[in-house]
Structure formats: structure tokens, C-alpha cells
Amino acid sequence: MNSEFDLIVIGGGSSGMMAAGRAAENGARVLLLEKNENLGVKLLITGKGRCNITNNELNKNNLVDFYGKKGRFLFSAFNNFDIKDVINFFAKRGVATKTERGARVFPVSDKSRDLLDVLINYLRENKVKIKTNAEVKVIKFNNSEISSVVLKNGDEYSAKNYLVTTGGKSYPLSGSAGDGYKWLAKMGHIIIEPKPALCSIIIKEPWIKELEGLSLKNVQINIFQTNSHVKTGKKVDSRFGEALFTGNGMSGPIILDMSKNIGELLASGQVYLEIDFKPKLDFKTLDKRLQKDFLESKNKQFKNSLDQLLPKKIIPIFIKLSKINSAKKIHAITKEERKIILHLLKNFKLNISQVSGFERAIVTAGGVDLKEVDSKTMKSKIINNLYLAGEILDIDAPTGGYNLQSCWSTGFTVGENFKTK
């Protein structure tokens, strides 16, 4: 058995690599164990291969709010390594960043590969011993202390300290299949039930597949819940921005951000959404605009009159739902029919059957109960020589770079415990 290490890091994702690099930079002898053939598999697919590394929200009070009630747990980690530190960390190593809409920060190159290369060099420069194809199967522990870890191939390693950064359960093909939760539960940690978050939703209407690939900009999506007591939907959430139709439902930033809420609502009732294609115009103003448009195209057929109002792909479905004869001349459209059109433009209803599962979820909500982790050091309060960082913690945030920021900050914070130089 090998026991030459100060720290064994289990999981070579964003938080594990940051922690291992920083601990080694501080003078620790570090072994990094990763079950995949390569490090940072998930990092490579973030932001559709562009990696939204952080969010340029420089006010720490505002920043923690994005993580909900649990955000305050991150204060110390953000003080150790904040947004500017992340940007400088990569800039110093040759990867410049740019800030896009919604303060989202990306590498100028639009390549997450560049960030991964920086992290791998950081590990090598600081002499972290890296073992890939090294799947941890068992963590041995007694008397509130870990004694060693055993790999799938039987190799056993021990160190003074251990860090579990095996991520959540989302996108299991990337390697994060929830292994860490099992070990930690055995050691006595409370695991808040992991649930998929930031995921697409499945829509009941069978014609939804005809809209696949259509993206919507500047729409408002309102979420409603009904149950046996409340038959007319109660509005429970609402977002403005971009959305996207998939083969069987919807995705895109505003859907992803509402998906955690939708998942919880589905557990206690029926849930549907309404798309407002013209959120900046109230009913009255939109009606005026419609009347003006119709006057200008009074001799057109109904089916040829909607191009200015809606994306092309959705028009055939819109016409079907309106039940207005598609060949009807605009001048023959009645006031009642105009009301139907208005209603569909402002309240285009779709019934939600479910949120998609872990397979395609961007993050996992739930994880190690934060009450059992010291927020200043990321040290477990249950096991003496254990640290925790990254998505395995019960913390998650909307899209925008916040999830990676918490990985960088919590990972770095673990590394700060190993200052020997």
C-alpha cells in the first residue's frame, strides 16, 4: 500500500482539478484519481463546448442570491477565490475571456478545451500525481477517519487526507454517476435526495415534434399548476428570454432555469405553460397592431398573414389550433376570430408531462447536507480527514456560469488547507 500523499482527490472534474492543483501549489503531495481515461470530460461539454466559466456578477451579496437560500454557505469560498480570481487564473495562463449577454463569461477562443489544457498544465507544473482509468470502488474508514481507498483493479492508496469531488448524478456518461453519495452516506453523512435540475421538459401535445429545432427569442413563458382543488391554473413561475423546442418538449435557458421548480410542481398537480410571443404588448396594444396589420394585408389568405408575428415553423400549428380556415381572406376574419388569434399569441398553452431525467440534466440539485461541511475549509464535520467540493454538495444555481464558479471556489478553498510553503 502506498501512503506517500498528503491528499488524495477522488474525481478529476473542475473542482477536483482546481483543488488538487492548488493543494500541490501550496506544497502538498497530491494524488488525483479519475475513473475516466481523461480528466475533465464534463468540462469539455459545458456551454455547448464553449464553457461558460463564471458570471461577471461582482457583488458577492448578489452572487450568493443566485444559489438560493443555501448561497450564504459559499461566502467564504468566494472570498478565497472569486470571479475576478477565476478570470485572472485563466488569463495568467494564456486564456483570455469575454463577457456576453447576462454577464456570462466565456473564453475568447470559445473552446472549453483551452481551459482544460490550463488545468492539466497546472496539475503537471505542481507535480500532482495523476491516475486516470482509476475508478475508486471502496473507501475504507474507521473511527471517523478514512484509512485508504481501493480501486476497481484492486490497487489501494492511502493519504493523510481525502477529497471527494465525484460530482452529481447528471450526465452520467461523463463519469459522474453518483458514486460519492453512496460512500458518504455509509460514513454517516446526510445526503439530500439528488434530483435532476436544469433540464429540458417533456410536452404532452404530440405535434410538438413538428417544432423541433425552433428557437424563440424575447418570449415570456408562464408556468401554471392545477390540481383537484384548483381547476383554473395558478401562475407559479414566469421568465422572459430564450427557449427552444426539442423532439419531445422544450429546453433553452428559461426552461432550464424553471425546470427544478416545474419538477417539484409536477409532484403535486398538473402543470402547463403558456408562451407569450409578444410580452411587450398588452392585449389592447397587440389588438391594435393586429388590426393595423390586417388592414394592410386584407386581401391575403389567413395562412399568409402571420409572418410578421410568428416564426415560420410554428404558423401551421398556430393555424390548426385557431380552427380558422387557413384560406380565409383577412378581411373576412371576424372579431371573435381575431380574439382567438390574440389569445394564442399571448397564451399559447402546452401541457407538461415531466422533466427529463439525470441523463440530460445540466446539474444535480441535492447532495451532501451543507450543515455537515465547514464552509471556511470545506472539511467534513463527520469524518476527520475528509473534504468535499463541487457539485456533490447540496448546492446548485441557474444557468449563467454560477455552477462552475462554485466548483472553482470550493475546490480552491480545499487547496488552501494545505499551505506548507
Ligand SMILES: Cc1cc2nc3c(=O)[nH]c(=O)nc-3n(C[C@H](O)[C@H](O)[C@H](O)COP(=O)(O)OP(=O)(O)OC[C@H]3O[C@@H](n4cnc5c(N)ncnc54)[C@H](O)[C@@H]3O)c2cc1C
Ligand atoms: C451539458 C452540460 C453543460 C454545462 N454547462 C455549464 C456551463 O456552461 N457553465 C456552468 O457553470 N456549468 C455548466 N454545467 C455544470 C458544470 O459542468 C458542473 O456543475 C461541474 O462540471 C461539476 O464539477 P465537479 O468537479 O463537481 O464534477 P464533475 O465535473 O462531474 O467531475 C466529477 C469527476 O469525478 C469522476 N468520478 C466519479 N466517480 C468516480 C470514482 N468512483 N472514481 C474516480 N473518479 C470518479 C468523474 O468521472 C468526473 O470526472 C454543465 C453541465 C452539463 C452536463
